[in-house]
Amino acid sequence: MFFDNIKNIFKEEKCSICNNIYFISNLTLKEDKYICKNCKKNFDKINNCFDDDLLFEKSNFDKILESITKKESIRSIEFSKKLEQYKIAEKKRKEKNNEMFQYNLQNLRFITPENSNIKVSKKALKDMPVVKFKNITSKTSLSSIDNFVVIDTETTGLRPSVDELLEVSAIRFIDYEPTECLTTLIKPKKTISNEIEHINHISNEMVEKSPNVEYIIQSFSNFIEDYNVVGYNLEFDLNFLYKNGLDFFNKKRYFYDVLPLCKKIFKEFNLPNYKLDTICEYLGIKRNHAHRATEDALATGIIFRDIGHSIKEKFYNK
Numbered sequence: 455m456f457f458d459n460i461k462n463i464f465k466e467e468k469c470s471i472c473n474n475i476y477f478i479s480n481l482t483l484k485e486d487k488y489i490c491k492n493c494k495k496n497f498d499k500i501n502n503c504f505d506d507d508l509l510f511e512k513s514n515f516d517k518i519l520e521s522i523t524k525k526e527s528i529r530s531i532e533f534s535k536k537l538e539q540y541k542i543a544e545k546k547r548k549e550k551n552n553e554m555f556q557y558n559l560q561n562l563r564f565i566t567p568e569n570s571n572i573k574v575s576k577k578a579l580k581d582m583p584v585v586k587f588k589n590i591t592s593k594t595s596l597s598s599i600d601n602f603v604v605i606d607t608e609t610t611g612l613r614p615s616v617d618e619l620l621e622v623s624a625i626r627f628i629d630y631e632p633t634e635c636l637t638t639l640i641k642p643k644k645t646i647s648n649e650i651e652h653i654n655h656i657s658n659e660m661v662e663k664s665p666n667v668e669y670i671i672q673s674f675s676n677f678i679e680d681y682n683v684v685g686y687n688l689e690f691d692l693n694f695l696y697k698n699g700l701d702f703f704n705k706k707r708y709f710y711d712v713l714p715l716c717k718k719i720f721k722e723f724n725l726p727n728y729k730l731d732t733i734c735e736y737l738g739i740k741r742n743h744a745h746r747a748t749e750d751a752l753a754t755g756i757i758f759r760d761i762g763h764s765i766k767e768k769f770y771n772k
Contacts, residue, residue, distance in 0.1 A: 548738020
């Protein structure tokens with residue numbers, strides 16, 4: 455027995471990490487694999503645990519090997535793996551969101567507004583009622599979220615009193631799904647500036663044969679009917695459309711502005727701002743014609759519908 459113990463002391467084995475040969479007394483056994491003192495010291499140094507053998511003891515061989523090979527702490531390696539998993543999940547989420555957006559866009563039924571013989575007169579902005587935007591709460595009905603018309607406009611500037619409409623799109627959502635889109639370019643009375651064309655990519659040539667707003671605005675009123683109205687920074691669109699004769703206030707309806715809803719939902723994600731471009735980029739929605747009314751309206755409608763359901767689910771799960 456004594457000589458057997460002496461034999462064991464002088465027995466040699468190879469370290470499973472550095473492949474150097476040591477007396478077995480200088481090796482630690484981990485899952486039938488030997489680790490030498492030098493490799494253990496290296497592990498302790500990498501993981502900042504000189505006075506604590508607990509991490510070494512509770513770590514399996516594969517984690518110890520990976521830490522030493524990569525010269526990274528176990529905590530750092532695990533964080534990198536979680537980050538990579540998060541990136542993969544984010545990529546899949548964005549791809550799914552964009553696939554749905556493209557599918558919805560391709561399956562929209564497009565309608566051209568009727569060019570009426572009756573000219574609709576412009577309205578004075580001072581006569582426009584104060585708009586009270588609706589929030590989404592636990593009392594909000596799902597039909598309000600699933601059935602609505604989302605609108606978007608492109609204009610020659612920011613002031614409805616002097617600037618003009620260039621494009622209007624209205625998309626009707628029925629039972630959660632976008633179904634049809636009433637859209638048209640509009641011929642302004644003034645020439646489109648290079649600055650505006652650079653923003654919305656609408657040129658003077660594109661609108662040369664387009665209708666005047668006063669003859670097609672009634673089609674949009676008929677299309678919207680008594681549906682609730684949704685938009686991104688909605689007051690901007692309402693001001694321009696009201697100024698050009700579209701009366702949203704002749705029927706009872708709710709108005710939902712998606713911009714403050716996005717600020718509420720995405721405030722914890724450290725986004726640089728809450729512009730529609732930024733939200734679409736975060737969600738993975740790729741608009742081939744950003745700053746054009748139809749794709750902006752569709753993106754806005756999808757965002758409203760989805761975050762509306764998200765807010766409702768939070769209330770239900772409390």
